[in-house]
Amino acid sequence: MTAASAGGPAREVLAVKFGHRVTTRAESYLNFHLYGEPDADLDIDYFFWVIRDAAGVYLIDTGFAPEVGDRRRRAHDTTPAQALPLLGIEPADVTAIVITHAHWDHTGNVRQFPNAQLVMTEAEYAFWTSPLATRRHFAAHSEADEIELLARRRRGGTLSLFTGRSTLAAGIELVEVGGHTPGQLIVNVAAPGGDTVVLASDALHFYEEVERDRPFAILADLPGMYLAYDTLAQLASQPGTHLVAGHDPAVRDRFARYAPAGPPGEPGTLQVTDLTSPHAG
Numbered sequence: 001m002t003a004a005s006a007g008g009p010a011r012e013v014l015a016v017k018f019g020h021r022v023t024t025r026a027e028s029y030l031n032f033h034l035y036g037e038p039d040a041d042l043d044i045d046y047f048f049w050v051i052r053d054a055a056g057v058y059l060i061d062t063g064f065a066p067e068v069g070d071r072r073r074r075a076h077d078t079t080p081a082q083a084l085p086l087l088g089i090e091p092a093d094v095t096a097i098v099i100t101h102a103h104w105d106h107t108g109n110v111r112q113f114p115n116a117q118l119v120m121t122e123a124e125y126a127f128w129t130s131p132l133a134t135r136r137h138f139a140a141h142s143e144a145d146e147i148e149l150l151a152r153r154r155r156g157g158t159l160s161l162f163t164g165r166s167t168l169a170a171g172i173e174l175v176e177v178g179g180h181t182p183g184q185l186i187v188n189v190a191a192p193g194g195d196t197v198v199l200a201s202d203a204l205h206f207y208e209e210v211e212r213d214r215p216f217a218i219l220a221d222l223p224g225m226y227l228a229y230d231t232l233a234q235l236a237s238q239p240g241t242h243l244v245a246g247h248d249p250a251v252r253d254r255f256a257r258y259a260p261a262g263p264p265g266e267p268g269t270l271q272v273t274d275l276t277s278p279h280a281g
C-alpha cells in the first residue's frame, strides 16, 4: 500500500493501455542485423498516462485518433475522452496536457480537450512546424492536421513551450531529452512514499533499449538517443526510481494493475496500470 499524503488523497500515476500491434524486432531496433540474432515477433502496446492528485489532473499524451489507427492498422480500445470518465475524471477537469513529442500515436486526441492547457518543448514544436518535418522519414510519423491543431492552439495561447526543464506542478518535472524526436521529453513524477516514477514515453519504447543499449529504429538524432538512454539509466539507478517505458507490454508486469479504493473510479474493462505500485525484483 502507498501512504496518503497529509493534504489529501495520494497522487495516482496511471498508464492506460489503449492499443496494440504485433511488429518485429528487425523493424523496431535500429540496424538489427548488427546483433546477429534471428528476427522475431514483438508485441507493442500503446499507452497514455494520467497523473491525478489533490491539485489537478494531468494527461500525458493523448494516444492516436481511432480513424488514424484504423488507417495505420493498429488495434485500439479507447480514447482519453472515453477512458477518463471510467476513472472518475471528466475531460473538462483535465488541468493540463503534456505532449511528450508530436508523433501521431501521441497527438491524436488533443481535439477532445479544447480548453486544456497544452505544454511541449520549444524544439519539438519548432521542428514539426518547420518545412523539414514534411520530409518523408519524419512526416510518416505525424499527422498534418494534428500538427496544425497544435499550431492553432499555440496561436490561441493555450500551448506553452519550454526548453530544458520545466515544473508542471509540484513534484511533476518535465525534462527535454531529444533523440527519438528533436524535442522528446520525459516526465519525472514524485510518487507517494518518496518514490519517483519516470514516464519515459518514447525516449524508451522498450526496456531492452536501455538495458541492452539498443537504439530504437525511429529517431531524429542517434547521439541524442544514446544520451537519453544514459539519462534514463542514471535515473533508474537511484533508489525508489522506476522507469516506465512508452510502448513495452512489460510495463503491465513490472507494476500492479490499478485497483481503485472505491467509487468513483471503476475502471471496468480498461487496462490500467498503477505506476506507484512497482512489483519487487
Ligand SMILES: [Zn+2]
Pocket (backbone or CB within 6 Å): 103, 105, 106, 202, 246, 247
Ligand atoms: Zn509512440
